Structures are given as structure tokens and as C-alpha cells.
Amino acid sequence: xxxxxxxxxxxxxxxxxxxxxxxxxxxxxxxxxxxxxxxxxxxxxxxxxxxxxxxxxxxxxxxxxxxxxxxxxxxxxxxxxxxxxxxxxxxxxxxxxxxxxxxxxxxxxxxx
Amino acid sequence: xxxxxxxxxxxxxxxxxxxxxxxxxxxxxxxxxxxxxxxxxxxxxxxxxxxxxxxxxxxxxxxxxxxxxxxxxxxxxxxxxxxxxxxxxxxxxxxxxxxxxxxxxxxxxxxxxx
Numbered sequence: 001x002x003x004x005x006x007x008x009x010x011x012x013x014x015x016x017x018x019x020x021x022x023x024x025x026x027x028x029x030x031x032x033x034x035x036x037x038x039x040x041x042x043x044x045x046x047x048x049x050x051x052x053x054x055x056x057x058x059x060x061x062x063x064x065x066x067x068x069x070x071x072x073x074x075x076x077x078x079x080x081x082x083x084x085x086x087x088x089x090x091x092x093x094x095x096x097x098x099x100x101x102x103x104x105x106x107x108x109x110x111x112x
Numbered sequence: 113x114x115x116x117x118x119x120x121x122x123x124x125x126x127x128x129x130x131x132x133x134x135x136x137x138x139x140x141x142x143x144x145x146x147x148x149x150x151x152x153x154x155x156x157x158x159x160x161x162x163x164x165x166x167x168x169x170x171x172x173x174x175x176x177x178x179x180x181x182x183x184x185x186x187x188x189x190x191x192x193x194x195x196x197x198x199x200x201x202x203x204x205x206x207x208x209x210x211x212x213x214x215x216x217x218x219x220x221x222x223x224x225x226x
């Protein structure tokens with residue numbers, strides 16, 4: 001069962017621009033995570049935000065969480081060609097915290 | 113650094129063959145997971161294990177089984193491979209309570225069943 005849905009499905013920007021990806025989910029959560037996947041590779045964890053947090057920063061990444069709207073956004077500032085990848089949100093379920101449920105991902109292309 | 117390794121990056125098997133995908137992690141994590149990833153469908157959980165010899169079905173367990181005889185190793189078994197099992201398979205591990213901790217992924221195995 002899909003919990004997270006990312007929007008847009010694909011995004012193309014120029015180097016130096018900001019990239020914003022959105023994630024919506026269905027059930028109450030304890031935590032939301034964002035992952036990155038380079039083409040044909042495994043996923044790498046970027047950032048975790050807890051349900052009682054509204055915003056979190058890590059380097060050029062900014063994540064927001066709005067639990068009333070059941071949505072999150074990932075902002076990458078001053079993008080680089082090396083940021084080209086797919087980005088996934090993943091949520092737990094407040095009733096079952098052992099599993100993560102991943103969304104379908106946003107494919108980001110950053111042109112030099 | 114946490115390392116999760118998978119036995120093969122690419123694998124080609126014939127319909128009806130028994131297929132073993134192996135995953136090993138070196139961080140003494142309690143939880144291990146097998147996902148498959150298909151275009152437009154994201155990652156879907158096949159099975160996970162929270163302890164040695166313990167396993168739980170994920171969202172799409174049909175046609176798969178798993179084995180966890182040692183804490184560091186989690187195997188995915190396709191008893192009789194079919195073409196609709198052609199996919200990218202990703203293994204992951206995490207400490208307890210996966211939602212509170214990040215998952216560490218292996219590089220993936222791209223399986224083609226012909």
C-alpha cells in the first residue's frame with residue numbers, strides 16, 4: 001500500500017536554481033524521511049523529521065512538515081548537476097513503526 | 113560506515129528456476145528488509161525480519177520467501193521465478209523501530225527473468 005505520493009513526478013532545472021519536491025501521505029505518522037537514489041543504485045538517507053517538528057535543515061536541504069495537511073516538502077537550494085537523482089519520501093505508520101512506506105519518487109534533473 | 117552488500121548487481125535467470133538473493137550487513141542491526149522497485153510504483157516491501165529466524169510479510173510477499181539464520185544475513189528466495197518478478201531488488205537494514213531510524217540500503221540487484 002502506498003503511503004507517500006511525491007509531486008511532481010519529474011523536475012528539470014538549471015544549476016543554481018532551487019528545486020522543491022512535495023510529498024503527501026495518508027495516515028498519522030511519527031516520522032517522515034527523505035531519501036535520494038542515484039540512477040540504478042541503492043537509496044541514501046538524507047534527513048528525518050519528526051511529527052512534532054515543522055522544519056529541519058541539513059546543508060542545502062530544507063524539509064518542512066505539515067501534519068494537519070499530511071504533507072512534506074524537500075527544498076534543495078543552489079542545485080548542482082550532482083543533485084540529479086530520484087528523491088523519495090518515506091513514512092512510518094503510528095500504529096506500526098517497524099516499517100517504512102515509500103512514495104513513488106520525484107526524478108530531478110539538474111542541467112549544468 | 114554502515115555497509116550493506118548484495119550478492120549480485122545483475123542476474124539473469126530462466127522461468128521456473130529457484131533464485132537466491134543474498135544480503136549482508138555489518139552494523140549488527142536488528143531489522144532487515146527486502147524491497148522490489150519498479151518504474152512508477154516506487155519501493156514495495158516484500159518481507160522484513162526483526163530478529164534471527166523471525167520474519168514478517170510485507171505488502172507483496174506472494175511468490176517469495178526469506179531466510180534469516182544469522183543476524184547479519186537476510187536471503188530472499190524466489191521458489192520458481194516468473195517473468196513478472198523481473199525487477200530491481202533492494203535490501204536494507206536498520207536498528208530497531210525503523211520509523212525512528214534511517215534505513216541503510218545495499219546497491220541493489222537487477223534481476224531479469226526470461
